[in-house]
Amino acid sequence: MNLTIDLDSDVPIYQQIRDRIVEAIARGEIAEGDPLPSTRRLAADFAINFHTVNKAYDLLKQEGVIRVNRKSGAVIRRDPRTGPPDPGFAEGWEDRLRVLLAEATVHGLDQDEVVRRCTATLSGFRSPAERVSR
Amino acid sequence: MNLTIDLDSDVPIYQQIRDRIVEAIARGEIAEGDPLPSTRRLAADFAINFHTVNKAYDLLKQEGVIRVNRKSGAVIRRDPRTGPPDPGFAEGWEDRLRVLLAEATVHGLDQDEVVRRCTATLSGFRSPAERVSR
Amino acid sequence: MNLTIDLDSDVPIYQQIRDRIVEAIARGEIAEGDPLPSTRRLAADFAINFHTVNKAYDLLKQEGVIRVNRKSGAVIRRDPRTGPPDPGFAEGWEDRLRVLLAEATVHGLDQDEVVRRCTATLSGFRSPAERVSR
Amino acid sequence: MNLTIDLDSDVPIYQQIRDRIVEAIARGEIAEGDPLPSTRRLAADFAINFHTVNKAYDLLKQEGVIRVNRKSGAVIRRDPRTGPPDPGFAEGWEDRLRVLLAEATVHGLDQDEVVRRCTATLSGFRSPAERVSR
DNA sequence: GTGGTCTAGACCACA
DNA sequence: GTGGTCTAGACCACC
Structure with missing residues (x-):
């Protein structure tokens, strides 16, 4: 690490x-x-x-x-396998996501470009499912 | 407003x-x-x-x-239409995006679910292109 | 005008x-x-x-x-011909000049470049002498 | 200081x-x-x-x-040495320079005198190059 | 009417 | 110790 x-x-x-x-x-x-x-x-x-x-x-x-x-x-x-997402986690997270995406929009980033960057970033992460199969 | x-x-x-x-x-x-x-x-x-x-x-x-x-x-x-995205805007923004997506991953949100929420949030916004055509 | x-x-x-x-x-x-x-x-x-x-x-x-x-x-x-520069004008003017040149220096403008821009700007003006001869 | x-x-x-x-x-x-x-x-x-x-x-x-x-x-x-001048810095700066030099001209300062004062002021500053060699 | 500046004092976050 | 935030009230500049 x-x-x-x-x-x-x-x-x-x-x-x-x-x-x-x-x-x-x-x-x-x-x-x-x-x-x-x-x-x-x-x-x-x-x-x-x-x-x-x-x-x-x-x-x-x-x-x-x-x-x-x-x-x-x-x-x-x-370990994310152990169950569904944390209850109560999503609210604050969505708020921050909304602000972040709004900023991108206001500063002229195209929506496709934004989604592309999201998926690109996520592809560097291991989703819970992948971790199980490893 | x-x-x-x-x-x-x-x-x-x-x-x-x-x-x-x-x-x-x-x-x-x-x-x-x-x-x-x-x-x-x-x-x-x-x-x-x-x-x-x-x-x-x-x-x-x-x-x-x-x-x-x-x-x-x-x-x-x-007005985002009036030009390309702000140069220099993306750096700090991507850092924050990475942290936010990492959090979602660690808390067990499925990647598809994350992307879904991003697009859902973005669909509530007007992309530059949409604004032109309005 | x-x-x-x-x-x-x-x-x-x-x-x-x-x-x-x-x-x-x-x-x-x-x-x-x-x-x-x-x-x-x-x-x-x-x-x-x-x-x-x-x-x-x-x-x-x-x-x-x-x-x-x-x-x-x-x-x-x-009319500048009518005499020497205004007494009392120079002080405040020099202060502002100093700040302006300091800013250029701090932001990385080369001294030669600064002088070049000064003379270029001045060349667009008519000096007192030129005005007399017009 | x-x-x-x-x-x-x-x-x-x-x-x-x-x-x-x-x-x-x-x-x-x-x-x-x-x-x-x-x-x-x-x-x-x-x-x-x-x-x-x-x-x-x-x-x-x-x-x-x-x-x-x-x-x-x-x-x-x-540190101005570390790179080229700030992009986007010059615009507002030149506007202010133009006004300042116009004032000097209008108040009867000779152009040579103006340039002299600029270089004199600059000589009190350290240009990026000088700083490298110090 | 608007925003900009300065003062004063309180409380909190960070290291 | 440092800076950051918020409050409160004064006065001024601009239009």
């Missing part, structure tokens, strides 16, 4: 860590049960405060993406 | 205002040249401070979405 | 009128004694309030560029 | 702050990566409100001159 963050971005660092991990899971680079680096280790790699990493892990835990074990550290928890 | 904002959201109010306006433009409810409510008026409607609306309009102005005329207030500026 | 103003610019209209007139004088299109259009006429041409034109003329009068005659309206007053 | 502002000027304070910082960068007094004083600190130094400094920094950020880091505050971002 190779995470890169931008200390100068206006996206909070803890958010970037969380985003990168979510992306890595989506790409199938880490899967259920796989361990995440320890907070101190990750903090040292990025030369940031380990509290920041902690906050990212907290966020992931709260989102149900990882579970934190006292001895084995953080491991990926959710 | 009927904007609704949520004062209790963790999304900054000025950002919500900006998002709602971008969506309204994408839906074609307001078009090039249409005036936006005055900052003080909108602030009164939402029962918020006019500086907050000011910040939202500033953001939109900076994004090239509106222009502010001393006498007639803010009016919609950009 | 063909003035064009942009009602949507963030530069105040009265300032634009003043700027365009100053430029026209610099280019030699209007010279000492030449009359300016009446405020009401100019206001009608631009479809703006005549008070705005009034303000522009006031500014020009205050700067010593025109004189206003009750019956013949506004006429160009200053 | 020694900034001076004039509270009685008709130039907005936030604009003056922005101008002084741009000049300081042009002179090479502050360079890429150098930190700017914190908004509240600078505000205290000038005995003004920190929001005013905030606005100046916002403007600089928007112009791409600085970047704002959550922890270390604002630092100079752009």
Whole structure:
């Protein structure tokens, strides 16, 4: 797993860590049960405060993406096979999607182009079904 | 134009205002040249401070979405028909799209379902081509 | 004399009128004694309030560029031949020049390029000496 | 870095702050990566409100001159060496240059004198090339 | 009437 | 410690 963050971005660092991990899971680079680096280790790699990493892990835990074990550290928890999509997840997600697509429209991106980019991005991810068959 | 904002959201109010306006433009409810409510008026409607609306309009102005005329207030500026998509717009946008789609994947949304929601949302918008033919 | 103003610019209209007139004088299109259009006429041409034109003329009068005659309206007053540069003009002007050149430098314009653009712009103007010989 | 502002000027304070910082960068007094004083600190130094400094920094950020880091505050971002001049920068800049030079002409400044002052001012700045060789 | 500027003070998020 | 957000109220510039 190779995470890169931008200390100068206006996206909070803890958010970037969380985003990168979510992306890595989506790409199938880490899967259920796989361990995440320890907070101190990750903090040292990025030369940031380990509290920041902690906050990212907290966020992931709260989102149900990882579970934190006292001895084995953080491991990926959710496997999409285990059931239907999270209830309550869709609302906020759709809101953000709507804003994002509206922006693209307003800035002149053609609808076909938008859909193309969506599918292109998704093709880099593993859908739940694919993961089962792997 | 009927904007609704949520004062209790963790999304900054000025950002919500900006998002709602971008969506309204994408839906074609307001078009090039249409005036936006005055900052003080909108602030009164939402029962918020006019500086907050000011910040939202500033953001939109900076994004090239509106222009502010001393006498007639803010009016919609950009019409996606008038040219190619904004150069430099796609970068940050794709990053956000990737994160959003990764989240959906991790939370178990099927890829087809994701694409379906994207197209459904887009169908509520007016693509540049449609606007020409209207 | 063909003035064009942009009602949507963030530069105040009265300032634009003043700027365009100053430029026209610099280019030699209007010279000492030449009359300016009446405020009401100019206001009608631009479809703006005549008070705005009034303000522009006031500014020009205050700067010593025109004189206003009750019956013949506004006429160009200053002829650079009549003497040395205005005392007191240079200070504010140099300040603005310094800021403008600093901006160019910071945004990566080469010094030679900057000088080239200055001379190119000046070549479109008539220096005082040239005006004498015309 | 020694900034001076004039509270009685008709130039907005936030604009003056922005101008002084741009000049300081042009002179090479502050360079890429150098930190700017914190908004509240600078505000205290000038005995003004920190929001005013905030606005100046916002403007600089928007112009791409600085970047704002959550922890270390604002630092100079752009180094003109790193690439060609900003595309799209020249337009508004040339307009302002034209007005400024027209004023000089109208007020009787000789063209040679104008060029002399431009080059004199520029000689106080570090051109991109000079910075490389330093 | 409109937006723009500045002040003042509060609270929160980030690191 | 830093910047970001929101509120509140004043005054000014423009049209």
